[in-house]
Amino acid sequence: MVTWPLPHPREGGCSVVDAIVPRAGLEPPALDAAAPTAWSGSSADLARILDAELSGSLNTRRTVLRVLDLAASRLADWAMVVAAEPKGPSLHVYGGADPTFHATTRRADTWSLLRQVMEGSRHELVHVDLSVDPHAALHGLVPHPDLREQVAGLRPADILASPLTARGSVVGALVLVRQAGGGFDPQDVELVGELCTRAALALDSARVYEEHARVTRVLEESLRPPALPRIAGLDVAACFRSAAAHLAIGGDFYDVHGSDDDWLVVLGDVCGKGVEAAVLNGRARQSIRTAARFDRSPASILTTLNDVLYEDDSDRFVTVVCARVRPSGDGSGSFRVDAAVAGHPAPLVVHTDGSVEQPDITGRLAGALPNSDGYDEVTLTLVPGDALVLFSDGIHEARGERGLYGLDRLRTLLGRYAGTGAGTIVEAVERDVVEHLDGNGHDDMTALVIAPHRRSS
Amino acid sequence: MTTTARTGGRDLAEDVERLDAAVAGGDVDGALTLVDDLLDEGLDPLDVVEVIATVQKRVGERWQNAEWSVAQEHAATAVATSALESVRRISRGVVPERGRIVIACAEHEWHALPAMLVSAALRSRGWHVTLLGASTPTARLNRYLQDLGPDITAVSCSVASGLPHSRAFIEASTTAGIPVLAGGAAFGPDPRRATALGATAWAPDARAAVEVVEKLPLVVRAAAPLPPEVTVEHSSLISGHRSLVATIAEAWAPYRDAGTEDQELLRDIVDQAVHAVGGALLTGDERLLSETSTWVLTVLAAREHAASAWSELGSLLRGALRDYPVASGLLKQHWSPETPAPA
Numbered sequence: 001m002v003t004w005p006l007p008h009p010r011e012g013g014c015s016v017v018d019a020i021v022p023r024a025g026l027e028p029p030a031l032d033a034a035a036p037t038a039w040s041g042s043s044a045d046l047a048r049i050l051d052a053e054l055s056g057s058l059n060t061r062r063t064v065l066r067v068l069d070l071a072a073s074r075l076a077d078w079a080m081v082v083a084a085e086p087k088g089p090s091l092h093v094y095g096g097a098d099p100t101f102h103a104t105t106r107r108a109d110t111w112s113l114l115r116q117v118m119e120g121s122r123h124e125l126v127h128v129d130l131s132v133d134p135h136a137a138l139h140g141l142v143p144h145p146d147l148r149e150q151v152a153g154l155r156p157a158d159i160l161a162s163p164l165t166a167r168g169s170v171v172g173a174l175v176l177v178r179q180a181g182g183g184f185d186p187q188d189v190e191l192v193g194e195l196c197t198r199a200a201l202a203l204d205s206a207r208v209y210e211e212h213a214r215v216t217r218v219l220e221e222s223l224r225p226p227a228l229p230r231i232a233g234l235d236v237a238a239c240f241r242s243a244a245a246h247l248a249i250g251g252d253f254y255d256v257h258g259s260d261d262d263w264l265v266v267l268g269d270v271c272g273k274g275v276e277a278a279v280l281n282g283r284a285r286q287s288i289r290t291a292a293r294f295d296r297s298p299a300s301i302l303t304t305l306n307d308v309l310y311e312d313d314s315d316r317f318v319t320v321v322c323a324r325v326r327p328s329g330d331g332s333g334s335f336r337v338d339a340a341v342a343g344h345p346a347p348l349v350v351h352t353d354g355s356v357e358q359p360d361i362t363g364r365l366a367g368a369l370p371n372s373d374g375y376d377e378v379t380l381t382l383v384p385g386d387a388l389v390l391f392s393d394g395i396h397e398a399r400g401e402r403g404l405y406g407l408d409r410l411r412t413l414l415g416r417y418a419g420t421g422a423g424t425i426v427e428a429v430e431r432d433v434v435e436h437l438d439g440n441g442h443d444d445m446t447a448l449v450i451a452p453h454r455r456s457s
Numbered sequence: 458m459t460t461t462a463r464t465g466g467r468d469l470a471e472d473v474e475r476l477d478a479a480v481a482g483g484d485v486d487g488a489l490t491l492v493d494d495l496l497d498e499g500l501d502p503l504d505v506v507e508v509i510a511t512v513q514k515r516v517g518e519r520w521q522n523a524e525w526s527v528a529q530e531h532a533a534t535a536v537a538t539s540a541l542e543s544v545r546r547i548s549r550g551v552v553p554e555r556g557r558i559v560i561a562c563a564e565h566e567w568h569a570l571p572a573m574l575v576s577a578a579l580r581s582r583g584w585h586v587t588l589l590g591a592s593t594p595t596a597r598l599n600r601y602l603q604d605l606g607p608d609i610t611a612v613s614c615s616v617a618s619g620l621p622h623s624r625a626f627i628e629a630s631t632t633a634g635i636p637v638l639a640g641g642a643a644f645g646p647d648p649r650r651a652t653a654l655g656a657t658a659w660a661p662d663a664r665a666a667v668e669v670v671e672k673l674p675l676v677v678r679a680a681a682p683l684p685p686e687v688t689v690e691h692s693s694l695i696s697g698h699r700s701l702v703a704t705i706a707e708a709w710a711p712y713r714d715a716g717t718e719d720q721e722l723l724r725d726i727v728d729q730a731v732h733a734v735g736g737a738l739l740t741g742d743e744r745l746l747s748e749t750s751t752w753v754l755t756v757l758a759a760r761e762h763a764a765s766a767w768s769e770l771g772s773l774l775r776g777a778l779r780d781y782p783v784a785s786g787l788l789k790q791h792w793s794p795e796t797p798a799p800a
Contacts, residue, residue, distance in 0.1 A: 053679050057633035059606030066634045069676035099675055213604050245594035401699055416718075417528050423538075424531040427591070431567045434592055438699065439564075 055202045058209040067199045068095040076176035086169035096147045105143050113140030118170045123162040160184050164200035171204045223249045223278045235422035238448040239430040243273040250444035251277030252392045267390040267448050268320035284318045298322040298340035299375040309367030317367040319343035333384040340375045342366040352385035354415040385419045387451035394445035400436040422449040477512045480536045492540040502544045502581035506574050506663045513537050523759035544577040553585035556608035561589035563622035572613035578663035595625045615642040617736035624654045631680040636673040650740040655680025694735045702727050705773045711766045734784045746791040
């Protein structure tokens with residue numbers, strides 16, 4: 001292992017490779033452009049970039065872009081980042097003339113010098129004679145033909161390859177190229193070392209984050225509320241805000257399934273929140289789907305759910321509202337709804353005239369006690385313009401500076417949005433509740449609205 | 458509204474009128490058919506987006522002029538949203554190879570449609586767009602910035618109350634090196650507010666956004682901190698916000714005399730006015746205050762409140778905010794007996 005800052009490259013410890021021995025009698029070619037760039041690496045704001053901004057992203061691509069931007073604007077004419085999973089078989093090569101360039105290469109195919117940098121965890125400073133073809137020197141350091149062409153075109157004078165080491169592992173390398181006249185003096189090398197230390201940490205953090213994020217995403221994909229189906233004659237809309245703002249899952253769930261003229265609309269709430277609750281809600285949702293294959297009556301479905309969850313070892317329980325929705329079939333555009341609840345507030349029915357009613361049904365929460373006498377069902381009719389609103393307790397128990405949101409306020413709001421359609425009602429509820437919270441934390445919040453189509457006027 | 462060249466030099470005014478009639482009549486099917494027809498005729502999706510945006514602006518004005526209720530405004534917006542779906546559908550044939558853009562509305566910004574318009578426009582030009590929707594918590598935006606590592610973040614803000622959270626978005630994004638494009642009515646008529654809040658660029662509408670994103674840098678520096686004299690006063694204004702609004706509303710004659718439903722609107726007006734003071738403070742752009750005072754005057758006049766209601770609100774604001782030095786100065790200049798009511 002090498003610790004930063006590195007010793008003076010020309011005073012031992014690190015190898016300085018004169019890649020190609022100058023041959024007598026050949027004049028160096030004329031230099032491009034005017035004076036060499038004056039590299040002003042150690043300006044005051046560089047410290048801020050290194051200390052704060054380099055670790056500002058947990059995304060590998062964005063971190064690489066930042067490192068390349070910094071390197072190419074402050075430290076060199078050309079920069080390349082090589083990222084490797086510790087001991088993994090592939091290397092990712094980024095940058096060069098186009099910072100968005102990305103290629104993957106096998107570590108085993110990588111040429112000796114770069115591997116030496118990474119495996120030996122020490123930097124290499126290569127001085128290239130300008131009088132001869134630099135390709136030979138480049139071969140060992142730049143593991144991609146396009147990138148080698150770019151560097152050769154620069155007529156490089158000095159190449160500094162530094163290992164990126166973080167948390168006890170080599171995570172890659174940074175290769176910098178300066179045109180003739182630039183050179184890397186000891187201060188430069190020290191500065192590059194500073195950059196590498198931080199870049200390596202940032203890249204390693206991004207790698208670890210991405211691994212965790214992948215797990216989270218896979219979980220979310222299987223546990224997040226499913227897309228809502230299109231149902232002839234019926235608008236369906238839903239909103240969900242997780243108690244954990246950065247997650248798309250939580251203890252609330254909803255589901256709409258069925259076919260043609262027989263649909264099941266479900267909204268539930270698992271005790272607890274976050275990932276643990278989401279795992280149980282996935283199970284509850286699946287149990288309901290399975291139960292519905294055998295008997296589509298909401299009361300029977302909730303009875304089965306209760307049995308399944310009770311027999312489970314878990315001491316967790318679930319509250320659910322379950323509604324079976326079928327067209328009335330009389331050509332009026334109305335729907336018949338059979339609903340049952342398990343420890344959940346009954347849904348609200350919003351009529352076109354602005355009146356709001358809550359059917360009188362109750363039922364024990366599911367999973368807590370063995371079943372004795374099943375669940376009650378209630379039957380309602382939704383005519384065009386009506387809406388049925390299912391919601392979780394995160395809605396009416398939202399607590400802002402002015403206290404609880406409350407069912408009364410919800411009913412008043414719904415009355416004002418009577419007849420506006422499922423999407424509009426859901427948006428209005430979400431907005432009013434979130435504004436009531438005014439930045440306070442909240443439980444998972446879910447609302448789902450179904451509304452028979454109004455006839456186009 | 459920009460007037461750059463449209464497909465075949467077509468004048469969109471007639472299309473606007475037809476869509477407006479459908480939207481105003483709540484005719485969802487008619488609106489959808491019309492938009493589908495325009496796209497089938499080969500009209501550039503950008504033009505269709507402009508037609509929908511123009512109609513939507515009228516929808517907002519109808520509410521402002523008390524011609525429509527909030528519920529009507531929402532229902533019309535839902536029609537426009539469905540119409541936009543057609544633009545998105547036609548863009549499915551465009552390969553998203555331009556790079557990735559995350560678009561979101563800051564917290565307290567509930568007008569999701571402008572962001573949808575911009576998102577449809579960008580998608581039609583081959584950008585991969587991830588739309589996060591209304592009132593997105595900053596933590597959620599951050600998750601997307603880390604997970605996706607986009608090329609650009611776009612923030613949409615049409616009400617002053619969303620400006621502080623837009624600043625939070627700008628900090629979140631630029632800290633990760635990602636450039637930010639800002640737009641929406643609350644950012645005003647030029648880049649001044651966007652620049653003050655540290656955004657990388659500003660665009661007045663979807664058409665301009667499509668042009669601007671082409672020119673954004675790949676990596677930006679973290680937005681510089683706002684001046685302490687601004688942040689100190691602003692944060693105390695935010696923490697006192699709710700009680701300030703309550704105090705002002707309860708002292709305001711129109712509010713005291715109103716029924717429950719009207720009270721809600723009047724409280725919103727006070728809320729917006731106090732937010733505008735905060736926004737002007739935060740961005741150093743006092744025009745936000747005059748824009749808001751004009752808006753308040755229109756909304757009040759349309760609901761048959763006397764002009765005195767407007768000046769009374771001004772003097773109540775000045776009284777309630779007298780301990781906030783910068784804010785009081787702004788109010789004195791832009792909402793006081795000496796400044797005549799905007800025409």
